[in-house]
Amino acid sequence: MKILYFCTTWGQKMSGWQDFFAGAVANGYQGVETDLPAEGERDEFMEGLDQYGLKFIAQHWETADADPQLHKANYEERLRSLSELKPLFINSHTGRDFFSHEQNCGVLDIAEKVTRDTGIKIVHETHRSRFAYAAHVTRQFLQERPELRLTLDVSHWCAVAESLLQDQPEAIDLAIKHTAHIHARVGFPQGPQVADPSILEYADALAFHLNCWDKVVENYKGEVLTITPEFGPVPYMPPNQSPDKQSQNNLYIMDLLKNRYQLNQS
Numbered sequence: 001m002k003i004l005y006f007c008t009t010w011g012q013k014m015s016g017w018q019d020f021f022a023g024a025v026a027n028g029y030q031g032v033e034t035d036l037p038a039e040g041e042r043d044e045f046m047e048g049l050d051q052y053g054l055k056f057i058a059q060h061w062e063t064a065d066a067d068p069q070l071h072k073a074n075y076e077e078r079l080r081s082l083s084e085l086k087p088l089f090i091n092s093h094t095g096r097d098f099f100s101h102e103q104n105c106g107v108l109d110i111a112e113k114v115t116r117d118t119g120i121k122i123v124h125e126t127h128r129s130r131f132a133y134a135a136h137v138t139r140q141f142l143q144e145r146p147e148l149r150l151t152l153d154v155s156h157w158c159a160v161a162e163s164l165l166q167d168q169p170e171a172i173d174l175a176i177k178h179t180a181h182i183h184a185r186v187g188f189p190q191g192p193q194v195a196d197p198s199i200l201e202y203a204d205a206l207a208f209h210l211n212c213w214d215k216v217v218e219n220y221k222g223e224v225l226t227i228t229p230e231f232g233p234v235p236y237m238p239p240n241q242s243p244d245k246q247s248q249n250n251l252y253i254m255d256l257l258k259n260r261y262q263l264n265q266s
Helices: 017-026 039-052 068-083 101-118 135-144 154-161 169-177 200-219 245-260
Strands: 002-008 031-034 055-060 090-092 122-125 150-152 179-184 224-229
Touching (some): 002 017, 002 055, 017 031, 068 090, 068 101, 101 135, 135 169, 150 169, 169 200, 179 245, 200 224, 200 245
Parallel strands (some): 002 031, 002 224, 031 055, 090 122, 122 150, 179 224
């Protein structure tokens, strides 16, 4: 199995695409994860990917309509626009936490339809405010829809549950079996992002996340596993930290995982 690491544009793309791509390559990433580029930038974006030899994961997060019918229409439109760029797959913030189970299933049906029509796989991120906002809720969807594949960002579930999920091992293990992509950020019981994953105060939180990621790597059946270190900017990051701290945390996690999983690389 090969593991590829992707650089998020969230909080880290501060100027044009050329500068971002050059920085990603210099820092050791093999690809980028981003939402839909502005229409006037799409040719530059696609040409830059080819120039720098970078792979591309598309990210959908924008659809937030409270009306389920409008939500589904806008969600489908966004997914189809992303599919036209031919990413490896689309990582999707799907549904809403306050939608009924049936309404969220309707949104998931849209994702399946787009995949059938375009051939682009859609994986669903475990994210606050979305259908997969908590471990126990996601477990029910996975039991009912075994075809679902997840982007595992377990940091969100720590914040929702105000714990390191010690009392939900079955839900965590089921999610791991359905994981197709990892967002490698370290959360803790009071939030989705620790200030610095390298310090002793967050050792337990880091150990929990590493254990989850270890199990994904151990269980993964595909040829290539993708990981995006995804520490975010303010307000995820405390406002008194240097702006460079976001990228430093992401590079720390990437280097840690590259060293940890080097025996799993081919």
